[in-house]
Amino acid sequence: MPNLKIDNVNKFYGDVHAVKDLSIDVPAGEFVVLVGPSGCGKSTLLRSIAGLEEISDGDIVLGDRSIANLAPRDRNIAMVFQSYALYPYLSVYENIAFGLRARKASDDEIKKQVDWASELLDIGDYLKRFPRELSGGQRQRVAIGRAIVRNADLFLFDEPLSNLDAKLRDGMREEIKRLHTKLGKTFVYVTHDQIEAMTLADRIVLLRDGVIEQIGAPLDLFERPKNIFVAGFLGSPPMNFMDVDVTEHGTSMALPDGQILSLAGTKISGKIKDGAYTWGVRSEHLSKITETKNTVRAVIDVLQPTGSRTYGTFFLGDCHVVSELEAHDVSKEGEILHLAVAIDRTSFFDPETGSAINS
Amino acid sequence: MKQWDQGARLWARVFCAMIVTLFFVFPIYWLGAISFKTAEEIFAYPPVWIPANFNFHNYFVLFRDGEAWSIWNSFVTASISTLFAMFFGTIAAYSLVRYKTGGNHLGIWIISQRMIPPICVVFPVFLLFVAWDIVDTYTGLIVLYTAFNLPYVIWMMRGYIQEIPLELEQSALVDGLTRWAVLWKVVMPMAKSGLFATAVFTFIFAWNDFLFALILSRSDVVTFPVKVTGYFGAQSSLWSKVGALSMLGVLPMIFVVGTMQRFIVRGISMGAVKG
Amino acid sequence: MITSNSFADKLDQERWFKYFLIAPAVFIILLIGLYPFVKLILVSFQNITMFDNELSYQGFIHYERLFDDDRLWESILHTIIFTAVALPIELILGFLLALLFLERIPYKQVFVGIILLPTVISPIVAGATWKLMFDQRFGPINQVIAWFAGHEVKLLWNIEPALVWPAIMVAEVWQWTPFMFLILLAALSNVDREQLEAAQIDGASWWMTFRKIVLPAIMPVMFIALLIRGLDLFRVFDVVWTMTKGGPGTMTETISIYAYHMAFREFDVSYSAAIAFLIILILTVIVVAALRRMEVSR
Numbered sequence: 042m043p044n045l046k047i048d049n050v051n052k053f054y055g056d057v058h059a060v061k062d063l064s065i066d067v068p069a070g071e072f073v074v075l076v077g078p079s080g081c082g083k084s085t086l087l088r089s090i091a092g093l094e095e096i097s098d099g100d101i102v103l104g105d106r107s108i109a110n111l112a113p114r115d116r117n118i119a120m121v122f123q124s125y126a127l128y129p130y131l132s133v134y135e136n137i138a139f140g141l142r143a144r145k146a147s148d149d150e151i152k153k154q155v156d157w158a159s160e161l162l163d164i165g166d167y168l169k170r171f172p173r174e175l176s177g178g179q180r181q182r183v184a185i186g187r188a189i190v191r192n193a194d195l196f197l198f199d200e201p202l203s204n205l206d207a208k209l210r211d212g213m214r215e216e217i218k219r220l221h222t223k224l225g226k227t228f229v230y231v232t233h234d235q236i237e238a239m240t241l242a243d244r245i246v247l248l249r250d251g252v253i254e255q256i257g258a259p260l261d262l263f264e265r266p267k268n269i270f271v272a273g274f275l276g277s278p279p280m281n282f283m284d285v286d287v288t289e290h291g292t293s294m295a296l297p298d299g300q301i302l303s304l305a306g307t308k309i310s311g312k313i314k315d316g317a318y319t320w321g322v323r324s325e326h327l328s329k330i331t332e333t334k335n336t337v338r339a340v341i342d343v344l345q346p347t348g349s350r351t352y353g354t355f356f357l358g359d360c361h362v363v364s365e366l367e368a369h370d371v372s373k374e375g376e377i378l379h380l381a382v383a384i385d386r387t388s389f390f391d392p393e394t395g396s397a398i399n400s
Numbered sequence: 401m402k403q404w405d406q407g408a409r410l411w412a413r414v415f416c417a418m419i420v421t422l423f424f425v426f427p428i429y430w431l432g433a434i435s436f437k438t439a440e441e442i443f444a445y446p447p448v449w450i451p452a453n454f455n456f457h458n459y460f461v462l463f464r465d466g467e468a469w470s471i472w473n474s475f476v477t478a479s480i481s482t483l484f485a486m487f488f489g490t491i492a493a494y495s496l497v498r499y500k501t502g503g504n505h506l507g508i509w510i511i512s513q514r515m516i517p518p519i520c521v522v523f524p525v526f527l528l529f530v531a532w533d534i535v536d537t538y539t540g541l542i543v544l545y546t547a548f549n550l551p552y553v554i555w556m557m558r559g560y561i562q563e564i565p566l567e568l569e570q571s572a573l574v575d576g577l578t579r580w581a582v583l584w585k586v587v588m589p590m591a592k593s594g595l596f597a598t599a600v601f602t603f604i605f606a607w608n609d610f611l612f613a614l615i616l617s618r619s620d621v622v623t624f625p626v627k628v629t630g631y632f633g634a635q636s637s638l639w640s641k642v643g644a645l646s647m648l649g650v651l652p653m654i655f656v657v658g659t660m661q662r663f664i665v666r667g668i669s670m671g672a673v674k675g
Numbered sequence: 676m677i678t679s680n681s682f683a684d685k686l687d688q689e690r691w692f693k694y695f696l697i698a699p700a701v702f703i704i705l706l707i708g709l710y711p712f713v714k715l716i717l718v719s720f721q722n723i724t725m726f727d728n729e730l731s732y733q734g735f736i737h738y739e740r741l742f743d744d745d746r747l748w749e750s751i752l753h754t755i756i757f758t759a760v761a762l763p764i765e766l767i768l769g770f771l772l773a774l775l776f777l778e779r780i781p782y783k784q785v786f787v788g789i790i791l792l793p794t795v796i797s798p799i800v801a802g803a804t805w806k807l808m809f810d811q812r813f814g815p816i817n818q819v820i821a822w823f824a825g826h827e828v829k830l831l832w833n834i835e836p837a838l839v840w841p842a843i844m845v846a847e848v849w850q851w852t853p854f855m856f857l858i859l860l861a862a863l864s865n866v867d868r869e870q871l872e873a874a875q876i877d878g879a880s881w882w883m884t885f886r887k888i889v890l891p892a893i894m895p896v897m898f899i900a901l902l903i904r905g906l907d908l909f910r911v912f913d914v915v916w917t918m919t920k921g922g923p924g925t926m927t928e929t930i931s932i933y934a935y936h937m938a939f940r941e942f943d944v945s946y947s948a949a950i951a952f953l954i955i956l957i958l959t960v961i962v963v964a965a966l967r968r969m970e971v972s973r
Contacts, residue, residue: 093570112688114576126571130589140575187575197574416775417786424790427804427849430815434807447818492700499693506697513708515962517910519931520951523938524711524718547707550700579692608797610913615939625799629917632806639807646800653795661788664795668854669861 042069043104043194045090045227050099052085052251059085061251062099072221072228076238077248078274084199086248087231091120091197103194114143119193123200125184127172133159133183134168140191158186161223162216178209185217189224198230202237214240235275239263247271264386269395272321272388278352283360284392285320287313294320296337297358303335307384313398321388324352327364327380329371336379339364344374353378428650434643435459442639458644467641470627471648476538477613477623478606481545486599488546489553490561494587496554497561498569507558514551518611526615536618544616545606552605553598559670560594561587597663597670600656607652624649712955719948725941737949746925747950750933751957757840757929758908761847765904766897768848769855776856777863787857794853802917805846809833809918839919839927846914851904858900862893895969902965906958930954 045067052060060082067073075083088094090101092113101109108116119140127136134155135142141151159165162182172180181201188196198217202210218241221228232238238245239259247254247262247270254274255267266272272280286295291313292304304310330336339355339362346352351366355378364380371378389398434442436455441448462468492510495501525544526535534540564587572586573579588595610625617626628645631638657664719737722729741747772790776783793801808814809832821828832842866889874884912931915921921928921936928936934954938947 088570091570091574093573112578113570113573114578116574118574120571120574122567122571124565124567126565126567128568128572128586128589130592139572143572143576143581187571191575410779413775413778413780417780420772420775421786421789424793424849424853426815427801427808428792428796430808431800431804443813445812446821447813447815449815488699488703491696495693495696499689501693501697506701510700510704512962513704515906515958516708516712517931517954517958519910519912519934520715520955521708521711523944523947523951524714525707527714528710543703544707547703550704551708554700579689583696604795608795608799610797610799610916611935625797625913628799628803632803632917639813642803642807646803649800650796654792657788657792657795661784661791664791665787665857665861668791668794668857 042226044069045195045229046100046102047086047090048100048102050086050089050101051097052082052089052094053097059251060089060096063251063253064099065246065253065256067227067229069227070225072218072230072241072243073246074230074232074238074242074244075246075248076232076235076274077254079233080250081248082251083231083233083248085251087197087199087229090195090229091118092116116195117191117193118195118197119188119191120197120199121184121188121201123203125172125180125201125204127180127183127187129172131171132168133164133170133172133175136172136183137168137186137190139187144191154190155186158190161189161220162186177205178213181205181209181213185220189220194227196224196226196228198228200232201230202232203234210237217241236277239275247274265397266321266388267397269319269321269390272390272397276323278324278363278365280321280323280388281360281362282390283320283322283357283362285318287315287318287389289315291315294318297360298356300337300357302337302382302384304384309384309389313389317392318398319390319392319395321390322362322382323386324363324365326383326386327362327366328383329366329378330381331379332381333379336381339378339380341371341374341376341378344371431643431650432647434639435647437640437643439640442643458640459648462641462644462648467627467645468648470622470624470645473538473617473621474607474623474625474649477541477545477621478603480538481542481549481606482599482603484542484546485549485553485602486595489550489598490557490588490591490595491583492550493554493557494561494583497558498566507554510551511555514548514555518548522611522615525612529616535616536620538621540616541613541621541623544612545609548609548612549602549605553602556598556601556667556670557591557594560591560598564590593663593666596660597667600660600663601667604653604656607649715948715951718945719952721945723944724946725943733945737946740946741949741953746928747930747933749925750928750930753927754909754911754929754931757844757847757911758905761844761851761908762901762905764844764848765852765855766901768852770859772852772856773859773863776860787860791853791857793850794857796850798850798913799917801846801850802914805842805849805914806833806918809842833919834923836923836926839923843915843918843927846918847908847911850914851907855900855904858896859893862896863889866892898965898969902962905965906962909958909961910954 047063047065047067050060050063051058063082063086065073075086077083085094089096092108092111096109099109100107103116128139131139137155137158138151141154146154155168156165159168162185164179164182164186167175167179167183172183175183184201201217202213205213214237230241242259244257245259245262246256249270255262255271262271263275266275269282273282283297285297287293287304288295291309291311294302294304296302327337337357339353339357341353341355343354344351345354346368349368351368351370352363353366353371354361354363356362390396391398433449433451435458437448437451438455438457441451459468496507529535529540534543568590569582569586572582577585608625609623610629613623613626614629617623624645628642628649631642631645720732720734722733722736776787780786809816811817811829811831811833816832817828817830820830830838832838870888871884874888879887910931911929912935915927915929915932919927921932930950934947934950937943937950
C-alpha cells in the first residue's frame with residue numbers, strides 16, 4: 042500500500058491563493074484529518090488529491106507515481122462525499138457496485154465485494170432498496186460501502202458526517218474509526234468539526250488560509266498548541282484567553298481585573314520574562330476549591346448545567362471566562378467561587394505574534 | 401351555516417370550471433363531430449349538433465386517396481428532428497452548465513436565436529435549401545426543425561441539468577468513469593423527466609409547425625397543417641376533409657395530454673419560471 | 676506513469692470535452708440561424724425581384740421604400756393592435772382561471788387537462804376549427820346567437836370588416852389563454868403560504884394581500900409569460916392565414932403575412948429582406964427594453 046506525499050502544492054482561483062505551498066507526508070495506513078475554519082483550503086486540498094481540482098503548482102505523489110496530472114478515474118482513489126452522492130435511480134446494490142462496474146469487474150467479483158462491504162457496514166438488508174427509502178445514517182453507510190468495495194489505494198472523506206444529526210454522528214464516527222482499523226488503509230478526512238478531528242485522527246493537519254498552522258497527534262495539538270489560533274480552535278468550550286502581566290521575575294502575574302496569582306512552584310516559575318502575555322486557560326483547568334489562597338475569585342454570571350458538568354461563566358475585568366465545574370459546585374447565578382488553576386497545563390502566548398512561549 | 405357556505409362555494413367553483421372547460425373543449429368537439437358527419441349533416445341548416453352515428457367515411461377517404469400520408473410526413477419529420485435536437489441540445493446544455501463554456505454570452509446568444517420570427521429567416525433558408533437540393537425532402541424539414549428547436553432544448557435542459565448535484569458527477573469521476581460516461585450514466589438518468597418533458601414539447605413544436613412546412617415542402621413531404629389549409633378553397637371548402645385530417649393531427653396531442661399532463665404542465669410553467 | 680495521448684484521452688480532458696459537446700449545436704444554429712441573418716442583410720442591399728437579379732450593392736433603396744409603403748405600416752398597425760388587445764385579454768382570463776383552479780376542485784387534473792388542449796394543438800387546426808365555428812350558415816356561433824336573439828342571424832364573421840378581427844381574436848385567445856393560465860397557476864401556487872398566513876393574522880384585506888404579497892411574488896413569472904406571448908402575438912401568422920389569409924382585402928394583414936406575401940407571392944425578395952430586417956429590429960428593441968425593465972424591477 043502506497044504512502045501519500047503532498048509536495049509544495051499551490052492552488053489559485055484567479056487571484057485567490059487558496060492553498061499556499063503546502064506539504065504533507067502521509068505514511069501508508071495513517072488516518073489524517075484536515076481541519077480548519079471554512080475557507081481554509083482543506084476541501085480544495087482534498088479535491089485536488091481526488092483530481093476534481095487541478096493544482097496550480099507542486100506535486101501529489103501516491104507511492105512512486107505522481108498523480109497530479111491524472112484523471113480522477115486513473116488515481117485509484119475512493120471518496121465519500123458530504124451529500125453522499127448516491128445515485129437515486131440505482132438500488133443500493135447497484136450504487137455500491139457502481140465503481141466496480143466502471144472498472145469492468147465480473148459479476149461474481151462484484152457480488153463478492155458488495156456482500157463483503159454490506160456485511161461490514163450492516164446494510165445487507167437494504168440492498169434492493171433505493172436511496173430515497175433510506176434514513177440519513179443508512180445512506181451514509183451506503184456511501185461508505187461504495188467507497189470501500191473498490192480496492193483503492195487511498196480513501197478520501199469530505200465532511201461525511203455533517204448532514205447527520207448529532208446522535209447519529211457520534212455513532213458513525215466510531216464506526217469510521219473501527220473501519221479504518223479493519224481496513225488498515227490510508228484515510229484522508231476533511232472536517233470543520235474539531236471534535237471529529239480530535240476523536241478520529243492519528244494526525245491532525247490544522248489549516249488556516251491555505252497554510253498549515255500545526256500538524257501532529259490530536260493530544261499534542263490540544264496540550265501544546267503552537268499558537269493562539271490552534272489553541273482556540275481545538276477544545277469545547279473554547280479556550281479562555283486573557284491579557285496578563287507577569288511580574289517579579291516570572292513568579293507572579295496580574296489578571297485583567299487586578300487579582301494576583303503566584304506562579305511559584307509551577308514549571309513556568311522564573312522561566313518567563315516579565316511583561317504582557319496572552320494567557321490561555323481551558324475551562325477544565327479551573328476547579329472549585331474551598332481554600333482561598335492563590336485562587337481566582339469569580340462571581341458567577343451565567344450557569345449552564347449539562348447534567349454531568351456545569352459551565353459557569355464569569356468576568357475578569359472585561360474578559361469573559363468559562364469554567365467547567367462539577368454538577369453541584371454552584372447552585373445559582375451570583376455565587377462567589379474560588380477557583381484553583383492548573384497553571385502547568387495552561388499556555389502563554391506572545392500577544393504580538395500569537396506564538397506559544399516555550400518554557 | 402359555515403359548512404353550507406363552504407359547500408355552496410365548492411359547487412359554484414365546480415360550475416364555473418365546467419362552463420370554462422366547455423368553452424375550451426367545444427370547438428374541438430365540433431371539429432370531431434364534423435369529421436364523423438355525412439355531407440348532408442355538415443351542410444344542414446340549422447346545424448346538426450350531434451352526428452347521427454360514427455361515420456368513418458371521411459377518414460376512409462383520406463386514407464384511400466393517400467392524403468393521410470401527410471400525417472406520416474409530420475410524424476417522421478417531428479420525431480426524427482426531436483431525437484436530433486434532444487441529443488445535440490442536451491450535450492450542449494451540459495457543456496454550458498458544467499463547464500461554463502463561452503461564459504454567459506454563448507447561452508444568451510443561443511436563446512436569442514429563438515426570438516427571431518420564422519418569417520424573417522425562412523426565405524434565406526429556402527435559398528440555402530434550394531442550393532443543397534433538399535427542398536421538399538425529409539432531410540430539409542428535419543434539419544430545419546432540429547435547428548429551430550435546438551435553442552429551446554438547450555434552454556430547458558440547462559435548467560434541468562443545473563438541478564443535478566455536482567457531487568454525483570464527481571463521485572462517478574472518482575469511481576472511474578470518463579467524462580463521456582458520466583454524461584450518459586449519471587446526467588442522463590438524473591435528467592430523465594426533464595428530457596422527457598422537453599422532448600414532448602420539441603415534438604409538439606415540430607408537429608404543429610406550418611410556415612416552414614408551407615415553404616419547404618411542395619408535394620413529397622407535405623405535412624398535415626399544410627394539407628389542411630389546402631382544403632380551404634376560394635369558393636367551397638372540403639369540410640369533411642378539414643375535419644378528419646385535423647382530428648388526425650389533434651389525436652396525438654389528446655393522447656399526449658391524457659398520458660403526460662404532468663410533463664406538459666411542468667414544461668410550460670418551467671419555461672417561464674426558469675426563463 | 677505514461678500518459679497516453681490518444682484521441683479518446685485528449686477528448687476526456689475538460690478543455691476539449693466541453694467544446695466537443697457544444698460544437699454540433701453551435702454549428703447547426705450558426706448554419707440555420709446566423710447564415711440566414713447575414714444573407715438577409717446582404718440581400719436587402721441588392722436588388723432581387725421577380726424580374727431582376729441585381730447582386731451589386733444598391734444602397735438603402737429598399738429601406739427607403741419601407742417608409743412610403745402604406746400597406747406595410749398598416750400591417751404593422753394591425754399587428755400592434757392585435758397584440759395590444761389579445762395580450763391583456765389572455766392575461767386577465769388566464770389569471771381568473773388560475774384563481775379559480777387555485778382552490779380545491781374535484782377532478783382538477785381532468786379539468787386542467789381538457790383546458791390546456793387548445794394550447795398544444797396546431798395553430799392551423801385552431802384556425803380551421805374556428806373558421807368552421809364562425810361559418811355564417813353552418814357554424815354553431817350564429818346558431819347560439821340566434822337562440823338568444825330569437826330570430827335567425829347571418830353574421831358574416833369571415834367577411835364583414837367589423838367582425839373579422841373579433842373572430843380571429845376569439846380563436847387566438849381560445850388557443851393561448853390556457854398557456855397563461857398554466858403559468859399563472861404555477862406562479863400562484865408558489866406564493867409563500869406563510870406570508871399569506873402572516874398577512875391574514877395581521878388583518879390585511881384581500882386586496883391588500885393581493886397587491887402587497889401575491890402580485891410582487893408572481894410578477895417576474897408574469898412578466899416572462901407576457902414577453903413570450905407578446906413576441907408570439909407579434910409574429911402571428913398561422914391563425915390569420917387559415918381564417919382569412921389577411922383578407923378581406925388587406926383588412927387582417929399582419930406583418931408576418933405581409934412579409935410572406937412580398938417574398939413568396941410578389942417575389943420582391945430584396946424588399947422582403949428589408950421588411951424582415953425591420954421586424955427583427957422592432958423585436959430586438961422590444962426585448963431589450965423589456966429585459967431592462969425586468970432587471971430594474973428586480
